[in-house]
Amino acid sequence: MGDEVMVLSEVKKNGVYHVKHLDGSDDLNRHLENLGFVPGESVTVVSRIAGNVIVNVKGSRVALSSELARNIVI
Incomplete structure (x- = not known):
């Protein structure tokens, strides 16, 4: 992946970022x-x-709208 920059709303299922x-x-x-x-x-x-995106973060499952997920750069 290198220096590729994406936002959470664009990533694939089952990926770890x-x-x-x-x-x-x-x-x-x-x-x-x-x-x-x-x-x-x-x-x-x-x-x-x-x-919508459902993720695991810090041991919790969190559901985010695509609008919110667009603000998380990975």
């Missing part, structure tokens, strides 16, 4: 950080349903 940074407003970034999306954290994509 690492958060590089968050690209939303301060409030949105704080919300995502509280859910466990912090730089360096491992994220596993469990499912993609109707544009």
